[in-house]
Amino acid sequence: xxxxxxxxxxxxxxxxxxxxxxxxxxxxxxVPIPTLCHDNRLKPYGGCRLCIVEIKGVPRPLASxxxxxxxxxxxxxxxxxxxxxxxxxxxxxxxxxxxxxxxCEAAGNCGxxxxxxxxxxxxxxxxxxxxxxxxxxxxxxxxxEPNKCIVCGRCTRICNEVVMAGTISLVNRGxxxxxxxxxAKPRSLDNCEFCGQCVSACPTGALTDTKGRGLGRAxxxxxxxxxxxxxxxxxNFFLNVRNDRVIRVxxxxxxPVNHGNxxxxxxYGYDFIHHPDRIRTPLIKEGDGFREASWDEAxxxxxxxxKALIDEFGPEKVGGFSSSRCTNEENYLMSKWVRTAVxxxxxxxxxxx
Amino acid sequence: MPDIDTLFLxxxxxNEGHPIISLYLxxxxxxxxxxxxxxxxxxxxxxxxxxxxxxxxxxNIAMLNGIINVILENGWENKAFIASRTEGFDELRAKVKxxxxxxxxxxxxxxRDRIIEAARLYSQADKAMIVYGLGVTxxxxxxxxxxxxxxxxxxxxxxxxxxxxxxxxxxxxxxxxASDLGPLxxxxxxxxxxxxAALRGKFEKAWGVKIQDKPGLKSVEMLDECRRGNFKGIFIxxxxxxxxxxxxxxxxxxxxxxxxxxxxxxxxxxxxRFADVILPGAxxxxxxxxxxxxxxxxxxxxxxxxxxxxxxEWEVICRIxxxxxxxxxxxxxxxIMDEIAGLVPIYGGISYDRLEEKGIQWPCPTKDHxxxxxxxxxxxxxxxxxxxxxxxxxxxSGEVPDExxxxxxxxxxxxxHYNNGSMTRRxxxxxxxxxxxxxxxxxxxxxxxxxxxxxxxxxSSRRGELKVRAKVSDRSQAGNVFMTFHHQDTLTNILTxxxxxxxxxxxxxxxxxxxxxxxG
Numbered sequence: 001x002x003x004x005x006x007x008x009x010x011x012x013x014x015x016x017x018x019x020x021x022x023x024x025x026x027x028x029x030x031v032p033i034p035t036l037c038h039d040n041r042l043k044p045y046g047g048c049r050l051c052i053v054e055i056k057g058v059p060r061p062l063a064s065x066x067x068x069x070x071x072x073x074x075x076x077x078x079x080x081x082x083x084x085x086x087x088x089x090x091x092x093x094x095x096x097x098x099x100x101x102x103x104c105e106a107a108g109n110c111g112x113x114x115x116x117x118x119x120x121x122x123x124x125x126x127x128x129x130x131x132x133x134x135x136x137x138x139x140x141x142x143x144x145e146p147n148k149c150i151v152c153g154r155c156t157r158i159c160n161e162v163v164m165a166g167t168i169s170l171v172n173r174g175x176x177x178x179x180x181x182x183x184a185k186p187r188s189l190d191n192c193e194f195c196g197q198c199v200s201a202c203p204t205g206a207l208t209d210t211k212g213r214g215l216g217r218a219x220x221x222x223x224x225x226x227x228x229x230x231x232x233x234x235x236n237f238f239l240n241v242r243n244d245r246v247i248r249v250x251x252x253x254x255x256p257v258n259h260g261n262x263x264x265x266x267x268y269g270y271d272f273i274h275h276p277d278r279i280r281t282p283l284i285k286e287g288d289g290f291r292e293a294s295w296d297e298a299x300x301x302x303x304x305x306x307k308a309l310i311d312e313f314g315p316e317k318v319g320g321f322s323s324s325r326c327t328n329e330e331n332y333l334m335s336k337w338v339r340t341a342v343x344x345x346x347x348x349x350x351x352x353x
Numbered sequence: 354m355p356d357i358d359t360l361f362l363x364x365x366x367x368n369e370g371h372p373i374i375s376l377y378l379x380x381x382x383x384x385x386x387x388x389x390x391x392x393x394x395x396x397x398x399x400x401x402x403x404x405x406x407x408x409x410x411x412x413n414i415a416m417l418n419g420i421i422n423v424i425l426e427n428g429w430e431n432k433a434f435i436a437s438r439t440e441g442f443d444e445l446r447a448k449v450k451x452x453x454x455x456x457x458x459x460x461x462x463x464x465r466d467r468i469i470e471a472a473r474l475y476s477q478a479d480k481a482m483i484v485y486g487l488g489v490t491x492x493x494x495x496x497x498x499x500x501x502x503x504x505x506x507x508x509x510x511x512x513x514x515x516x517x518x519x520x521x522x523x524x525x526x527x528x529x530x531a532s533d534l535g536p537l538x539x540x541x542x543x544x545x546x547x548x549x550a551a552l553r554g555k556f557e558k559a560w561g562v563k564i565q566d567k568p569g570l571k572s573v574e575m576l577d578e579c580r581r582g583n584f585k586g587i588f589i590x591x592x593x594x595x596x597x598x599x600x601x602x603x604x605x606x607x608x609x610x611x612x613x614x615x616x617x618x619x620x621x622x623x624x625x626r627f628a629d630v631i632l633p634g635a636x637x638x639x640x641x642x643x644x645x646x647x648x649x650x651x652x653x654x655x656x657x658x659x660x661x662x663x664x665x666e667w668e669v670i671c672r673i674x675x676x677x678x679x680x681x682x683x684x685x686x687x688x689i690m691d692e693i694a695g696l697v698p699i700y701g702g703i704s705y706d707r708l709e710e711k712g713i714q715w716p717c718p719t720k721d722h723x724x725x726x727x728x729x730x731x732x733x734x735x736x737x738x739x740x741x742x743x744x745x746x747x748x749x750s751g752e753v754p755d756e757x758x759x760x761x762x763x764x765x766x767x768x769x770h771y772n773n774g775s776m777t778r779r780x781x782x783x784x785x786x787x788x789x790x791x792x793x794x795x796x797x798x799x800x801x802x803x804x805x806x807x808x809x810x811x812x813s814s815r816r817g818e819l820k821v822r823a824k825v826s827d828r829s830q831a832g833n834v835f836m837t838f839h840h841q842d843t844l845t846n847i848l849t850x851x852x853x854x855x856x857x858x859x860x861x862x863x864x865x866x867x868x869x870x871x872x873g
Contacts, residue, residue, distance in 0.1 A: 140782030164379050189786050193768065195372065211781055224657035227644045227712075229637035230771050232523035233373045234646025234712070239638055239657040246638055246658060256711050257646065263372035264769055269783060272636070272776040277620050278661050279633040290631060295663065295672075302588075302630055303676030305613045309585040315565075317584055319575050322536030323591030324525035326666055327642025327654055329689035331527070332542055333670040333681065334590055335535035338569075340562045341679035345538050345547055345569030349531040350592045 005071035010078070022064035022075055023051050031077055034086060034118070036093075036111050036203050037152035038065050041162055041259055047152055049089050050115065053077050061085065087119040093150050095126035096175075097204075104148070106205030108218030112150060113204075129175070138186030141194045141210055141268055146178050149206040155179050155198035162261065167192040196267040200251040200260060211268065212248035216240070225252055229325070230265045237262060239270070246270050310342060319346025356516040357381045359478035361471070362398055363391040363502060364413065364488020364863075369768045371486075371522050378484065387478070389471045391416060392488060393763060394793075394835060395828045404471045407830060410761050410864040411492060411750030412461040416468075417501040418745065419457030421508055422449040423472035430476065434510025441742040445504060448744030460747055476509045480516040487524060487765070491862040493751045495854040500743040507740050515727070523647035525772070526637075530645030533700070533715070534693065538569035543697030559696055562679070571858045573598075576607035586613040588673075590666060591634055595623035596773045597838060599853075599860030601846035602817055617666060620775045623841065632669060633662030640665035642686045643708065645715070649725075651703055652712035750864040751852025754832065758814060758866035760798070762848055763835045765863075770839035777839070790843035791824035793835040794869070799825040802871050809872040812836070814865055817847035820872065834869060 006013045007022070009031055016025040021044055026033050037047035044066045052061035056074035061082060064075075076082075094116060101107045115121075136144040156169045156179045167187065171180045179198075181191055199207045223238040236255035240248040249267050251260035272278075282298030283290035293301075310318055319342070322334040331349065338347035360381055367375035375398075382388055382401065390402040391413075399405045408416050424430050425446060435442050454465040461468075475481050483506055489498045502519055511517045523529055535542030541564070545552040553564050570578065572594070578584035580603070598604045601623070608614060608627035616625045617632040625631050639660040645651045667689065671681040683689050687705040694703050702717040702724075713724040754761055769787045770777040777783045792812060794804065804810055806825040811818055812834070821836065821843050829835050838845040850865040 140785050161383075162376055162380075164383075189769075193372075194782070194786065222657075224638075224655050225653075226637065226655045226657065227526070227646075227652040229526050229644075229654075229776075231371055232525055232528050232647040233371050234526070234644065234648070234650055234652055235373055236652065241657045244658050257648075257650065258373045261373050261376055264783065265771055265777060265780075266373075269771070269777050269780045270638070271781045272619065272779040273638050273658070273661075275620075275779040277779060279618065279620060279625075279631060280662055281633060282662075283628075283631040285629045298630055298632060299669070299672050299676060302615050302632075303673050305629070306586050306588070306615075306673075307677050309613060313585050316569070318586040319570065319584070320536070320588040321572050321575075321590060321592050321594070322531055324528040324531040325591045326527065326531070327640065327686065328527065328530040328534050328645060328651070328693070329642050329686040330590070330666045330670065331531045331534040331536050332689060332693050333667055333674075334588075335537075335542055336560065336681070337588075337670050337674045337679075338536075339541070339556075339564050340560050341674040341677040343562070343565070345565050345567065346575060347536045347569060348538055348572035348575070349536040350525070350528075350572070350594075350597075 007069050007071065007073040007075060009075045016069045020069050022053060022062075022067050022069050022073070025069045026053075026064060026075070026077060033064055033077055034115050035065065036115070036150060037154060039154050039158065039201050040253060041201070041261065042154065042157045043161060045153060045157065048150075050086050052082060052085060054079060054082065083119065086115075087121055090116050090119055090121040091125040094121055094123050095128055096130050097150065098130070098147050099123050104205040105143075105208040105213050105217065106148075106202075110205060111203035137210060139188065139192070139194070139210075141196060141264075142187060142199055143208045143210045143213060145206050145208070148204045149178055150204055151177050151179075152203060153179070154201035154203065155207055158197045158201045163193060163195055163197050165193050165195070168198065194264045194268065195262060196264070197261060200262070200267075209248055209268075211271070212240070215247040216242040221247065223250065228262075228266045230269065233257060235262060235266050237266060246273050306342065315343035316346065318342050319344060319348075322347060322349040324350050356384075357386045357480055357482045358516075359387045359389065359474050359481040361389040361391070361475050361481060361483045362402075363483060363485040364498075365484055365486025365522050366392065366394070366396045366398070366488075366765065367484070367486070367522060368397040370524070370766050372768055374522060387474050389474055393830060393833055395830070403474060404467050406461070406463050406467055406471055408461040408463050410763055410833065411753070412747065413489060413492065413498040414494060414501045414745050415452060415457055415460035415747035416463065417498075417505050418449045418452035418747070419454065419461070419468050420472045420475070421445070421505055422452050422457075423454070423469050424476045424508060425449065427472070429472065430508045431510030435508065438510075438513075439507050439740045439742060441744075444744045445508075445742035448746070452747075475505070475511070478511070480514065481509065481511045482517055483511070483519045484522060485519065486522045488863055490521075490854070490857070490859055492864065493852040493854055493861045494748050495859050496856040497743075497745050497748075501745050503740070504742055504745070507742060513727075518727075521647070526646075527644040529647055529649060530643070530651070533645055534697070538571055542693060543699055545697075556696060559692075573853065573858045573860075576604055579607035579611040582610060584611055587611055588615045588617075589624060590617050591619075593618070593622040593624045593773045593775070595627065596841065596844060597846060599846055599849040599862055600816055600851040601844055601849075603851060617669065618775075620779070622773060622775055623844070635660040635662060635665040640667070640686070642667070643690065646712075648714060650712040650714045651700070651708060651717075653705070653708045751861055752815075752850045752864070752866045754866045758868045759832075760867050760869055761833045762812070762814065762865050762867040763829075763833055763863055764838055764845055764849060765835065767837050767839070770837065772839065774839035774841065778841075790821050790837060790840040790845070792821045793824050793826045793829045795829045795831045795833070796825050796827060797831045798829075798834070798869075799823060802869055804869075804871045811870045811872055812848060812867050813870075814848040814850070814867045816850070819843055819845070819847060834867065
């Protein structure tokens with residue numbers, strides 16, 4: 001790291017740190033630059049050419065994602081020429097992309113759709129051959145629609161660079177290039193971790209979460225930011241909620257711990273929330289089984305039985321097991337309950353077991 | 354973390370247990386960090402390690418003493434750090450001298466070349482970090498194992514600078530917070546001792562009751578008392594000890610013996626079978642609150658959907674307490690956090706409005722304190738601020754293989770499932786890709802027992818037996834077999850032993866002796 005220096009972006013001086021790319025400096029300064037192949041979790045790639053900028057003294061536009069900022073650079077991020085070039089790039093991508101946003105799972109959450117709309121790209125500028133490949137649903141989690149792939153390589157790079165799972169890579173050459181598993185074998189635990197990182201990186205509808213398909217798109221859901229309930233890493237993500245049901249989990253790219261990365265449990269381990277096996281009402285033991293009871297009846301029984309045991313045997317014969325699965329506030333209350341309402345110090349949690 | 358020069362991963366398999374942390378370790382390795390792995394299993398990381406210390410289960414202290422001895426014999430220690438930041442070095446030197454390479458090879462089963470190379474890589478690195486997991490703590494010598502790791506870090510001065518230090522990977526989402534907030538028998542919320550009159554007085558004033566000055570019983574001790582008929586009532590919140598505690602039969606007997614048992618959980622579990630009253634729990638998606646992660650970061654949990662049972666656990670505890678004559682009432686969990694901030698100095702500056710965007714790492718004593726990312730940058734949390742070396746001896750596991758029970762059972766987790774599996778087994782897709790327990794057995798052992806991949810086998814210990822399918826894999830070394838505890842129809846913990854760490858009470862999940870028979 002060198003000491004801060006400055007570049008000029010659209011006539012405004014902006015500080016940067018050594019090693020930053022022009023794209024990073026611009027975005028840090030709140031200057032928007034369109035990208036499709038860029039993902040903060042990945043190394044710069046320079047594939048999609050949408051992030052091109054003009055630099056004073058350089059004859060041709062450069063990809064800002066792969067160009068390091070240098071002191072004194074004068075950068076222009078918007079110009080008629082850049083707009084024309086970006087629009088052409090998008091139209092080339094659309095020349096081999098199905099025109100089915102109305103029923104696409106990614107509509108409303110699609111980089112290609114957003115940018116095509118923003119630049120007024122035409123679908124028919126470059127008519128030609130289009131992929132006609134079948135949808136692949138060879139596993140429980142990840143649906144692959146190759147026809148929607150723009151070959152940005154984000155899925156294959158996150159799989160190899162970040163997860164190092166090596167499940168998919170770009171196969172074939174030329175027009176036939178696409179991400180795929182080795183020998184197009186179905187995804188299984190033999191070749192895939194099912195972390196869904198590729199889905200989170202995909203800017204189009206090529207890779208989508210199978211379990212949420214048809215249940216609601218970006219515009220239909222409320223996103224609730226929360227913290228994962230599984231291991232102690234503390235990953236954040238968004239619960240996507242529609243009609244009081246969690247229908248999907250999506251990445252929070254700003255999460256301080258996981259930066260949008262998730263594992264199979266965080267991304268796909270949510271169905272238990274609405275599972276029919278959930279216990280819905282209090283249950284009181286009766287004979288060999290249990291009978292349903294109201295909260296009032298059950299809690300009155302619980303309170304009176306504990307009270308009777310404390311009165312008869314003393315508070316040191318009653319205690320509570322708190323839970324590493326519950327919230328801080330609940331653990332505090334459990335600790336308080338044992339020390340106040342019960343009157344002992346017999347309270348422990350499952351950290352030791 | 355990506356700046357680490359040498360990573361020493363000890364008794365931890367983050368690819369399975371902490372997949373997202375493993376991503377940062379992988380990045381460090383991709384950036385050129387050297388990797389030492391201490392693990393009896395040939396894990397993903399072990400396969401890619403510069404040095405794999407394939408030690409026998411239960412030989413952690415011998416392993417670490419041996420490494421320290423090599424470091425001292427070669428003069429690779431950090432003399433300046435030892436002189437200025439530590440005490441008790443001569444005692445340590447004398448102790449580890451007893452662990453020469455011949456003895457350590459014999460105790461650990463690890464070849465001397467690997468031991469020397471591990472000592473060199475760790476001690477000679479500019480920035481070396483130790484990441485350890487439950488393979489260290491889930492032994493009867495768990496506390497001493499962790500101390501032995503601290504000895505190594507201190508000898509080399511690999512602590513208190515960025516990309517150095519010792520990182521313990523915590524198991525459950527809120528295992529840190531659950532310890533911080535006081536459900537511990539000897540400490541009030543914030544690790545404030547019940548024996549300290551001034552601290553006790555602070556809580557007595559706030560809570561309006563007299564608090565007992567004697568520590569209470571640990572969970573395992575409460576269960577022991579239950580078996581003796583000496584314990585009468587337990588409220589178990591969101592826990593399944595009948596499935597996940599070691600020596601599960603022993604636990605089940607205890608739960609059957611207690612007079613009155615209340616269990617609150619999302620699903621019916623092994624433990625709810627013993628309940629007198631089952632209360633339905635609310636999942637993390639159904640309530641507001643906070644979790645504290647393994648790096649002490651307090652983060653928000655938010656209510657996204659209506660609680661299935663109508664109310665969350667915090668409301669249930671309030672109602673029970675009020676009915677018992679000690680009124681508790683809060684409009685929202687944020688009010689509970691405000692009360693915590695007033696009583697727990699390390700959480701003193703925490704309030705929900707500050708957690709809106711990002712979490713805060715404790716200690717955070719005041720409202721304007723930014724939180725603390727690195728501990729012990731210049732002083733250790735002991736009187737005088739110096740770290741003390743602890744001379745330790747190899748003890749081994751409580752139960753070691755013999756003629757009757759010739760294999761060592763190691764238990765642990767896999768990435769796809771979580772603990773008792775009650776949640777992941779009910780998540781579509783996960784149950785499909787990992788529908789059942791598979792016990793990993795080495796190809797040589799499998800051949801000797803005439804067991805093929807997928808065959809049923811009987812695994813028995815002195816405490817119980819079960820049937821399980823075999824997965825023949827060199828991830829298990831010869832003599833070891835590995836099982837998870839994620840499946841209710843394969844209660845692995847009826848096999849595990851009752852040996853525990855005397856200080857923490859943590860059971861020896863990582864090592865017990867079993868017999869294996871082919872069932873075809």
